[in-house]
Amino acid sequence: MQQKSVFRLFLEALGYVVAGNVMALVVTLSLLGFGNDNVLIVVASFCAISTYLMMTFSVGHKDGEQERKLVRVNRLEKPNPNKWLIIGIVAWLMLCVPCIILLFAPGFLIPFRFIFGALFAISLLFGSDTIPAWSNFVFIGIYALTPVFMMLGHYVGYFEKMTMDSIIYKKKK
Numbered sequence: 001m002q003q004k005s006v007f008r009l010f011l012e013a014l015g016y017v018v019a020g021n022v023m024a025l026v027v028t029l030s031l032l033g034f035g036n037d038n039v040l041i042v043v044a045s046f047c048a049i050s051t052y053l054m055m056t057f058s059v060g061h062k063d064g065e066q067e068r069k070l071v072r073v074n075r076l077e078k079p080n081p082n083k084w085l086i087i088g089i090v091a092w093l094m095l096c097v098p099c100i101i102l103l104f105a106p107g108f109l110i111p112f113r114f115i116f117g118a119l120f121a122i123s124l125l126f127g128s129d130t131i132p133a134w135s136n137f138v139f140i141g142i143y144a145l146t147p148v149f150m151m152l153g154h155y156v157g158y159f160e161k162m163t164m165d166s167i168i169y170k171k172k173k
Contacts, residue, residue, distance in 0.1 A: 002070070002075065003066075003067065003070055003075075003076055003079075004063070004066075006083055006086075006087070009063060009083070009084075009087060010087050010090065010091075012059060013056075013059050013087050013088070013091055013150065014091060014094075016055050016056060016058065016059040017052075017055070017056060017091055017095070017146070019055055020051060020052040020053075020054075020055030020056060020118065021052060021115070021116055021117045021118050022117060023051050023052070023055065023117070024048035024049070024051045024052045024117035024118040024120070025048070025114065025117025025118075025120055026117070027044070027047050027048050027051050027117075028044045028045075028047075028048045028117060028120045028121045029120075031043060031044040031047060031121075032044055032121070032124075036124075038125065041121050041124050041125055042121075042125070044121040045121035045122045045125070048117060048118050048119075048120065048121055049118050049119075049122075049142060051118070052117075052118035053145055053146075053149045054149075056088070056091075056145075056146050056149045056150050056153070057149045057150070057152060057153035057156075058153060059150060059153065060084050060149070060150040060151060060152065060153025060154035060155075060157065061153035061154065061156055061157035061162075062153075062157065063084070063154055063157065064153065064154040064155065064156065064157025064158035064159075065157040065158070066157075067079040067154075067157075067158055068157065068158050068159075068160065079158065081151075081154070081155075084147070084150045084151045084153075084154045085147055085150075085151050087147075087150060088146050088147025088148070088149075088150040088151060089147050091146055091147070091150075092143055092144055092146045092147055095116070095143040095146065096140050096143065098112055098115060098116065099136045099139045099140050099143070100136070102131075102136055102139075103133060103136045106130055106131070109123070109130065109131060116139075118142070118143075119139050119142065119143075122135075122138070122139070122142070123135070123139075
């Protein structure tokens, strides 16, 4: 077992971002199968965004656990804590490009909804055919949580904050 390169981690993070959006789209379409009520759309939005953010959290968590194991066996001195911030910001910038395109080309709305499943339900709250221009900034703001959750996942994985042993048993100092 050895430490993964930053490029490989970036590709893995992009895979998780895409998978998170696909899973969020499935959750949204499944929940909206029960109706088009605004309350149901809000619930679908919450579930879809939560699904997306947990996918971005898990990619950082998985790497944090691996780095903790490498430090224990002395194969790694100390990991760079800012690498997930950089990876997350680059992924966020890539997610912002379609939001900016949607700002200048409102006809891109239908493909946008299916590409970014985490925002599908929120875009339905703004309207079916067109959305206000300021809503793009809401989308960019929601996707700005991507680097935060990636870093949080790495922190939790590296410092064993969510393992069963650390939850059940108190460590003696």
